[in-house]
Amino acid sequence: MTQGKVMEGVFAINKPKGLSSAQVLRDLQKHFNPSTLFAPWISVEKTNRDREKHNQRRRRREKDIQVKIGHGGTLDPLATGVLIAGVGKGTKSLQDFLSCTKQYETIVLFGASTDTYDRVGKVLRTAPYEHVTREVVEAALGQFRGKFMQLPPLFSALKMNGKPLYEYAREGKPIPREIERRPVEVLELELVEWMEPGTHTHQAPSETGSDTEIKFANTIWSQEKVLPGGSSPKGVKKEDAEVKEEITGTEDVPTRKRKLSTEQDELILERPSSKHQKSSEEEANSATMSGGLAAPTTTDAALSSTLPEEAPEKSVPGPPAARIRMKVTSGFYVRSLAHDLGAAVGSAALMAELERSRQGEFEVGKNVLEYTDLDKGEEVWGPKVEAMLDAWNHKRGDVEEGRSSAPKKVETEAKVEADSVMGEAVPEAVNATS
Structure with missing residues (x-):
């Protein structure tokens, strides 16, 4: 030196x-x-x-x-x-x-949307993802190339009338006007790695948003046409469409809800157990003392063993994920791309990882x-x-x-x-x- x-x-x-x-x-x-x-x-x-x-x-x-x-x-x-x-x-x-132009690599995880549009936020909505394939995602990426107007993250620090958007959500108050989209440009955008369900460790957060935050987000997403999960199928009541799980597809509603429930168990892990949950032994003792059925005797157990066993529930793998590389201009929100991409494929999505691999030189x-x-x-x-x-x-x-040496013109x-x-x-x- x-x-x-x-x-x-x-x-x-x-x-x-x-x-x-x-x-x-x-x-x-x-x-x-x-x-x-x-x-x-x-x-x-x-x-x-x-x-x-x-x-x-x-x-x-x-x-x-x-x-x-x-x-x-x-x-x-x-x-x-x-x-x-x-x-x-x-x-x-x-x-x-x-x-400055910047290059990012991000991992987009499908199946859930959060308030921050990434994996450190709170889940506001989950959606089916079994129909999301590499081909579907690559087709949807086309609409995010070139110049377009991008909606900033819903719960970002952006202010409206001097007040951050997230404060409106937490207070349950409507925003004064629609969130303004910003002009951005995506110079390059490609899917560089597809991760099939069960082949990666990325997962959505376990914490969910409050009812007020969920209602606020759904209202804004509906207005801005970036509602995760796609539109509700014909014949589904409004009340059914407004639950946290978006019900889509051609199957009947009960079947769809059962499948979605299984997917959610795989999507949101580490869910804390209920404080009121009892052990099987406590439940058996409680049932006996309150006049319920006692534990099966040896004869009952032998009898039940002769009955046909129910087929175990098929384990459903978690959601797919995709590694996406992009070259963008200033002011671009990668987390918004992840969220909007989830909506574009009829599901939901969040940003699981992000690397800024290049900025300027x-x-x-x-x-x-x-x-x-x-x-x-x-x-x-x-x-x-x-x-x-x-x-x-x-x-x-x-x-x-x-x-200094160049002509003025x-x-x-x-x-x-x-x-x-x-x-x-x-x-x-x-x-x-x-």
């Missing part, structure tokens, strides 16, 4: 599952603050602060000097992959990543720091971070030089080229910590 060089710029780290983007920044600071690589930056920052006026120093919330770090686009704790980070003056360049496995390198010490992560910051600054210098062209080289920022707020 170069001694005395002030390191600033932009690099990317591979965010692991289970950590928030903000936590990753805090972890970076923990390793960067005492490091040799960023000691010159700390020294310069200390000198600059010593020159500040008294009032400026008083206004600072953070008195301790820490390496200034920001990120260019939030990833949920569930997600993994490229998290772009800016250091020092590099935080100002995070805005250059607006309108940064791609996992090529020029992205592995999070696990941090714990290996500065001798491992230091040279890698330095090389990535140097590469970014070198490219930025080339772009700036090209802009082609200034716009130069900016477009620069954006494609540097990558563009995400629509989410750029967070900086110092």
Whole structure:
């Protein structure tokens, strides 16, 4: 590593599952603050602060000097992959990543929809999935390619009249107006792996939403035409169609409900047992004491053994899942794609896994720091971070030089080229910590 060089710029780290983007920044600071690589930056920052006026120093919330770090686009704790980070003056360049194209890989699990549209939410609706095949899904993907208007997640942090949508749901109040769809573009979309029922471990959450949340979601989904499970068959009463399980198909309602009940048992696992559930011995004793039938005697057992045994219930495998890869523009909600795809195939679906494999020029496995390198010490992560910051600054210098030498009439062209080289920022707020 170069001694005395002030390191600033932009690099990317591979965010692991289970950590928030903000936590990753805090972890970076923990390793960067005492490091040799960023000691010159700390020294310069200390000198600059010593020159500040008294009032400026008083206004600072953070008195301790820490390496200034920001990120260019939030990833949920569930997600993994490229998290772009800016250091020092590099935080100002995070805005250059607006309108960036990104590549995602997601696993879509069919059969259930949740309030968050992913596997960490609460189940609001379940639906049949035995008719969902690879061919059906691939045919449905066609409607999600190109430019279209996408509906943001129902319970997202989006606000309407200054109030988050999820608060309307929790309070059981109708939203003032329809949720506005947003223009998005899907440049590439393909199904890369199909997982037949019983061949994977992905499953829906066990917690279900409240009646108020379910009613709210069904109302909004109906208005927006993204209701999971498809439309109700002819002849089914409205009351039957509004239960949590969507009843579809050509079979009679009782048969359909029995099959759906079996599928739900496979879909939602780890269901907590009832507090009032009794053991078989307690139930037998209770029945005897209350005048019910006593346990069968030896004669009764021998008699019953001569009767034909009932065929055991056939075990129904869980729902199918699909790994889908996409290249999209900024503002795209992958979880909304999963939800809408479930509705498009006449079932329900949620996002089970998500990886942002590329953002702008940064791609996992090529020029992205592995999070696990941090714990290996500065001798491992230091040279890698330095090389990535140097590469970014070198490219930025080339772009700036090209802009200054280009004629005014082609200034716009130069900016477009620069954006494609540097990558563009995400629509989410750029967070900086110092």
